[in-house]
Amino acid sequence: MVLFSLPKLKAIICLYSSYAEIFPQCSSMQAVWHHIHSLLPLRDAARVACVSHSFRRSWRCFPNLSLTRETLGLKGGVDGISSKIALDLAKRTEHILKNHSGVGVKALKLEIREFPFFSTSRDDLNRWLGIAVRPGIEELYLQLYSSHADVYNFPCTLLLDGSGKSIRHLHLGECAFRPTAGVGFLRSLTSLELYDVHITGDELMCLLSSSVALEKLTLVYCHELIFLEIPSLLQRLSHLVVHDCLNLEVIKNKAPYLYSFEYSGALVRLLLGVSLQNLDIDASGWDVIHYAGAKLPCMVPNLEALNIHSSYVRDILVVPGKFLHLQHLCIGAFTPDYDYLSLVSFLDACPSLETFILSAEPDCMEQESGLGYSFHDLRKMPGHMHRNIKDVQIIGFCSAKSMVELTCHILENSKLLKCLKLSTCYNGEILCSYNNNGKCLPMSRGMMMEAHKALLAVERYILGKVPSTSS
Template identity: 50%
Template sequence: MRLMSTKRHRQRRRRRTPHDGLIASFCKKKCSLRQQDDYSQSGARPRPGLDLPEDIYRHIHALMPLREAARAACVSHTFLQSWRCCRNLTLSKETLGLDGNGIDKDEMARDLISKVDGILKNHSGVGMKKLELNLYCCRKVDHCYLNSWLRIAFRAGIEELTMLLSLISEAEYNFPCSLLFSGSGKSIRYLKLSSCVFRPTAELDCWRRLKELWLTNVLITDDELECLLSNSSMLELLWLFRCNEIVRVKIPCQLQRLSFLRAGQCRKLQEIESNAPNISTFDISGSNLVKISFGGALQVKNMTIMCSYQPNVIWYSKLT
C-alpha cells in the first residue's frame, strides 16, 4: 500500500503544469518584496544586492509628480528621507489633489493650509532650492503660518520663491524682510509675490543674485523699489502689476542685464524713467497716461503700449 501511494504521489507531481513553477516564483518574489517593505518601514537597510545609491533614489523621486512622490514617501523609508530633502516643492490645491468638484471652498482652504504646514515642518531644511506656494484659493491665511514657512525656506538657502496669496482681498500680509537681514536670503535668484506688503530697505544686501522680480498686487513705494533695484545688478526681468503705491519707476544704469520690463494696471503710475541700456522688451498697460523715458542708447525692439480710454495714444509699436 505504501508503494502504491508513493507511485501515485510521483504521478501527481509529474502532471503538475509549468504554471505551478511560475506561481511559486511569484510567491517568492512577493515574499521578497514584503521583506523589503518591512526593511523600509523599520528603517533597516535592504539586502546589499538590492541596494541602490542614495542619489539614484533621489533622482527617481524627483521625477515623480508631487502626489506620487508623497505617496512613495509614506511606504518607503528611503523615499521618506528623499522627501525630507526635496529640492523643488510646488504646493497648491492642484498638486495636493484638493481640486475635486463639490468640495467646500473654506474646507479645502483649511485642508490645503494644513497639508502645506505638515510638508514644510517635516522638511529637513537641507537641499530646498525652489518653493512655490499657490494659496490664491485661500481667502485668508494666518500670518504665523506664512512667517514659519518662509523662515524654513530662507534657512534652507532657497533660490526660487513664489508666494501667491488671494487677489480678492487687499494686501495685508507684511513680507518678513527681517528674515533677510541674517544673510539667509542672499541666495534668492527668483522672487514672485502677490497680495502682500513689501518693504525692502537700504540695509538689505541680499539682492545681488536676483535675476527675476515679479510683483502683483503688492504695496511698495517708489523709494523702496528704487532701493531694491539699485542693489540688484544681476536683474534680467522686472514685472509690476497692480502695484498701486508706485507713482514713478526709476531704473538705474547699473542694471546692465535687464532686458524685460513690464508695468500693468498700476493706478497711480505717472512716469517710467529707465537708464538701463539693454532693455529689449517693454510692455505697459493701464487706464492712465504714463510718461516714458529711455536714456542712453535705445535697445528696445519690442514695445507694447495699451492705454484704455486714451484715444490719442499709440497702442502698439514694434521697433526694429
C-alpha cells in the same frame, strides 16, 4: 544626462527601491535615489516616501515644494473657492512643511486661499516661510488670495543672513513688501514679479539697487508706485512689464540694455532709452496710436516690433518721423467710427516693415458700408509705396468703407506681399468655446449679417486686385 518619462521613472523607482533598502550603506547609491526622487512631482514623491524608508529620508529634504490647490489635488473652481478647500489647503501645507527638515529646498511655491481666514494666521505663514527660506533656495513664489483689507507684510528679515543671496526667481502676490536702504540681500535675483504688492517707488529702488543680476521685472497692480525709475546699474535687465499700476505717472528707464517693454494702463510719461527693440502698449483712455506716431520715432529709434492697442483714436494721423528699423507692427483700433485708411501714414513711416497686423472690433459694422460704392468712389492714397511688406492680417475684417479702402491700398502698393489674411472673427477666438463639449459659441444675427457683407466686399473690391502669386 539621461531623461526618463514619468511612467518609466516610477517603474525604475518601484524596481530599485527595495535595493536601496538592502544596501543603505552605499552613499553614492543613496545620492542616486535622492536625485531620482527629486525629479518626481510633489504628490508622487510623497507616495513613494510612504512605502520606502530610503525615500522617506529623502522626503525630508525634498527640493521642490509646490504647495498649491492643483498640486495637492484639491479640486474646485479658481473663482469662488469654498472654505473647505481653503481649509484643506492650509492643513496639507502645515503637514508637509512640519515634516520637512528645511534642508535642501531649491524652490518653494506657496499658495494661500482666503488669507488670513480658515486657520492660516500670520504666525503660521511666517513659520512656513522660515522653514523653507534658507541659504541655497533659488525660487520663492508666494501668492495670497484674500478679500480681507488687512495686508500681510512679507518679512524681509527672512532674506538676510545669506537666505536671499541664492534666490534667482521671486514672485510675491497680494502682500506688502518693504525693503529698506542698504539691504543687499538679492544679488542673484534674475526675475522679480510683484502682483498687487504694496511697495513704494523708493522701496523698489532700494531693492533694484542691489539686484545687479536682474533680467526681467514684472509689476502688476502695484498702486503705490508713482514714479518708477530703473537704475543704470541693472546691466542685465532686458525685459520690463508694467500693467495697471493706477497711480503711476512716470516710467524712467536708465538700464542700458533694455530690449522689451510691455505696458498697459493710463497715460504716463515714458522715458525708455534707445536700446529698446520690442514695445507693447495697451492703452486705456488715451490715443496711443497718435502718441506712438508722434513720440516714438525719436524716443526709441531702434524699435523693431511695435504692438499698440487703443480704445480712443482720432482719424487724422500724421507721423512726422521714421521707424527705420521697424519690421513688425500690430495695431488694435477699438472704436466703431475709426478711419482705417488713415493708417497709411503709419505704414509710410515704416520703410523696413515686413509684417502688419490690424485688429478691429466687430463694432466696425456700425460704419458706413462700402458695398454701395463703385471703384471710383473709393479713396486712394497716391505716392505711398510699402516696399517690404510681405505679410498682412486684418482681424475683425468688415465691410466698412475705410477698411475696404485700406485693404485695396495695401494690395496696390505692396509689391512684395506674399500673404493677405482677412478674418471676420475678432481676435480669431470670439466663437471658440472653452467648454469640454468642443462646440463653438453661436454668432449673433448682426455678426452673421456683417460676415456676409464682408464676404461680398471681398468679392466685389478685393479679389480682383490679388495677384495670382499671392495667398
